[in-house]
Amino acid sequence: MPCRAHLGEVTARADDFRSLGCGLLIVTQARPDILAGFLARYPQPVPVVGDPERVAYQAFGLERTSWWTFFRPGVIWRYLKHMFHGVRVRKPYDGEDVRQLGGDFILTRNGDVVYTYRDPDPTRRPTVEELLRAAS
Amino acid sequence: MTLSLPLMLATGEVVPLSSFLTTDKLLLVFLRHLA
Numbered sequence: 039m040p041c042r043a044h045l046g047e048v049t050a051r052a053d054d055f056r057s058l059g060c061g062l063l064i065v066t067q068a069r070p071d072i073l074a075g076f077l078a079r080y081p082q083p084v085p086v087v088g089d090p091e092r093v094a095y096q097a098f099g100l101e102r103t104s105w106w107t108f109f110r111p112g113v114i115w116r117y118l119k120h121m122f123h124g125v126r127v128r129k130p131y132d133g134e135d136v137r138q139l140g141g142d143f144i145l146t147r148n149g150d151v152v153y154t155y156r157d158p159d160p161t162r163r164p165t166v167e168e169l170l171r172a173a174s
Numbered sequence: 175m176t177l178s179l180p181l182m183l184a185t186g187e188v189v190p191l192s193s194f195l196t197t198d199k200l201l202l203v204f205l206r207h208l209a
Contacts (some may be wrong), residue, residue, distance in 0.1 A: 045203070062203065073182070095204060118176040144199050145176070149195075
């Protein structure tokens with residue numbers, strides 16, 4: 039749920055990133071068939087790819103969280119805040135590991151990583167403003 | 175190694191991360207899930 043909110047926030051500012059010379063790439067755990075169905079229902083203005091074996095997730099050091107994380111008061115509170123803002127709770131797609139954490143990275147053309155944010159829990163992502171500052 | 179990471183398009187085609195690096199920088203957003 040917070041991921042869909044983050045996806046919407048980042049893609050809504052895709053032109054701002056492009057004006058800084060920064061492209062966007064969304065990486066998901068989705069298998070191609072799941073991804074194709076998702077993109078047919080919710081077309082995106084930036085490329086979206088799948089990494090069902092989570093090879094890239096591991097390469098970027100993104101970890102799986104514990105089940106206990108979902109019961110932390112702060113995590114529950116942030117989920118509730120998303121729900122209050124109208125973000126719907128949806129069942130994960132087949133094959134998605136709900137314990138897998140996400141993250142945001144900015145790479146240069148030669149592959150150097152100049153910005154790193156690994157989600158500390160399922161509800162926290164960097165703000166778009168922070169990402170734009172990092173991309174500038 | 176990072177630039178050669180294999181990623182799958184919705185068509186099932188596997189492409190390396192480097193193929194998306196067409197600009198000076200690239201913001202990679204890893205989602206937990208699509209739901």
